[in-house]
Ligand code: HEM
Ligand SMILES: [Cu+2]
């Protein structure tokens with residue numbers, strides 16, 4: 001009995017505790033950190049109050065009539081079917097309200113559509129991939145190519161699969177490399193896609209632009225406040241649509257320059273690493289990690305794939321016996337399928353490691369030729385296929 | 387409208403009655419039988435699509451993947467949408483059309499009874515094909531009911547989806563032709579177009595919309611099929627195609643489609659509100675003009691679903707203004723319903739409760755629609771749960787509530803029995819609570835930035851998603867009560883009079899309850 005009572009209390013207290021918890025106020029659009037996002041927030045609140053006002057009036061009249069003219073209170077219904085005055089009024093007044101809303105909305109829209117490059121601004125190409133974002137800094141050269149990197153989810157599967165471990169604060173909103181931009185600088189995101197349609201959504205900037213293969217969409221923004229901002233992909237792009245977050249780090253000009261320098265230094269180090277002699281143990285260790293973050297989403301951790309969607313790599317003839325073919329697949333992707341090119345996503349060391357890993361793991365070593373791929377093989381491939 | 391009816395009550399039927407057993411249903415050409423088939427089919431689809439929704443909401447009850455992997459999740463979302471739209475709402479309205487149009491215009495049957503049989507039986511065929519993918523490698527479609535290319539072009543089993551859509555389209559087009567021909571040619575003498583009941587009007591307009599847009603959908607799926615299997619590149623950028631073209635074609639069908647799902651609801655609501663207010667509808671002809679203008683406007687607003695694809699500024703402006711315009715005729719309809727209630731003599735039986743909830747909650751869905759029309763704000767709302775809240779407000783307490791209202795309202799005419807009023811009201815209040823608990827919090831998580839079609843979400847959305855799931859289970863369970871009430875009424879209940887509701891007006895209330903197998907062999911005269 002006491003137990004039952006406890007349960008009952010829990011049932012009553014649960015909703016209350018929900019309302020008391022800190023997050024429940026999280027019910028409105030963020031004001032954001034750009035001039036445009038503030039304007040958009042203003043429009044949102046304006047149209048919201050307009051509809052609330054209309055609602056209060058219309059529903060007020062409706063509920064009052066429902067009460068007043070219930071049958072027990074009013075036996076004899078009226079018989080009128082028209083009244084031209086009110087009909088004209090309730091056509092004209094809404095029209096005026098709509099015009100009053102459309103004008104400021106159009107003005108803001110025109111500002112959002114100013115896509116011109118500006119003095120001192122930077123251009124970042126954003127490419128949607130299944131299921132990660134690539135950022136290319138078009139004005140910054142590293143070696144002979146623009147600075148480019150991929151931004152992958154870092155929340156470990158243990159947190160989302162069956163909730164094996166406690167979820168951390170930025171669950172599904174954390175990536176290995178955020179896109180870094182300077183504050184108070186016009187930044188143009190040139191958004192496109194490598195495979196299916198994605199959408200780049202950063203609520204704090206009031207930016208949402210679809211990433212469409214074959215198109216480049218422009219979103220210009222100028223962030224006023226340094227900070228870390230988190231967003232999502234908002235166009236269904238396959239199974240891991242919910243697992244390709246966006247993280248933008250807005251920093252001061254100095255920090256931005258420092259970050260660029262670090263990126264350049266890193267590129268040099270990698271060039272050096274490809275020269276080094278690699279053992280299969282070293283390659284395997286790196287390879288397993290890469291496989292887990294870049295391939296397991298499709299080919300699964302155990303290499304078995306998903307029937308009908310992704311082929312198994314365990315026991316695959318290509319993986320076991322055809323080194324050259326496998327390098328080509330990883331470098332070029334398979335056209336017309338979800339198997340994408342990893343040439344830009346992985347450097348030579350990572351590429352060689354992950355291929356080596358697939359060739360040795362899950363019993364492939366025993367059933368196949370068991371040969372490993374070293375970074376120099378990748379360098380060679382790049383030289384001959386340029 | 388008043389009618390002079392030759393005495394049909396108790397007329398001795400010189401027709402043969404219905405066949406016996408299963409053959410009655412397979413071969414029937416009777417509009418009432420076919421209406422019944424459509425309605426039961428749609429009920430089954432609601433339960434199946436609803437079961438899928440329960441699966442979705444169970445997965446979303448807390449963050450993380452508990453019950454299914456994201457492939458399965460996407461399949462449930464997609465099939466839920468497809469089943470609810472093409473199996474639930476549309477067939478329900480066609481069922482109502484079959485039952486009511488001949489009765490309301492004083493015609494003996496639909497104009498093309500055999501085609502009528504075929505249009506119905508195509509539907510289970512199409513759904514069998516669509517659902518058969520569940521048992522195949524690769525499984526059911528998982529690209530959203532909007533099947534955007536190029537996600538869909540590379541999806542397993544897409545050919546089954548395409549074929550199913552084609553068959554559903556053929557069924558809808560045949561049904562629409564039947565409706566139009568019936569209404570145009572078979573009205574009782576004296577029933578001019580402007581005297582026609584509003585449900586009939588709403589279906590006349592809907593049928594034209596269907597004939598206009600179903601072929602466009604067929605075109606979209608055909609191009610998709612060609613891209614997937616025959617090497618064309620309509621939507622493949624690498625082959626010189628255009629993925630945005632797909633969206634233009636799809637939404638040129640898709641936006642009128644949403645009005646296809648709401649216009650008949652407008653018709654139903656007008657009848658019910660007038661009946662239980664015991665007062666003629668306010669502004670009968672302005673209701674007709676409003677529906678016609680909504681239908682016309684629905685062809686020039688499609689790209690409001692595409693504000694983020696990167697259209698030029700002028701296009702964005704045009705579609706924003708055009709969309710806002712639709713609010714005006716829609717507003718007129720809501721005001722007319724309110725004015726019908728004003729100074730009435732109102733009682734609140736179950737159909738009236740559902741209809742008033744329709745007016746209020748559909749209007750709330752209209753409000754969020756108006757917000758979505760503001761393009762700069764839509765950059766924030768688009769493809770978040772705010773949109774999910776918006777379209778569920780117009781579809782569930784909109785279209786679905788109107789269908790339930792219609793069932794309670796005409797059930798005594800169909801079965802000859804009154805439903806249990808207490809149970810009906812209980813069903814209403816449970817559904818009303820369930821719908822709002824489910825969908826209102828989705829406005830909040832949407833504004834806070836939770837994208838739609840997400841199998842998993844960040845922690846700040848957890849509380850409201852839990853609330854929404856609880857509401858969904860409540861709503862889902864309440865519908866079993868509906869099933870019970872309807873089945874019980876079919877077999878037993880207080881006998882209904884021909885008039886059924888003291889405030890009801892129209893030809894269908896002049897025939898017996900249950901309506902005899904054949905009605906209006908001799909056309910009634912309408913003054
Ligand atoms: C209890 C009733 C219902 C519940 C709990 C429910 C729940 C849901 C949920 C959770 C989604 C997925 C949203 C997302 O992840 O984007 C969804 C999508 C959808 N629902 Fe419902 N729903 C219900 C009834 C209906 C009805 C009656 C209809 C139509 C008449 C409908 C039409 C749709 C459509 C068209 C979609 C979009 C599917 C897509 O994104 O491809 N729903 N629903
Ligand atoms: Cu996505």
Ligand SMILES: [Cu+2]
Pocket residue numbers: 640641644687688690691
């Ligand atoms: Cu639309």
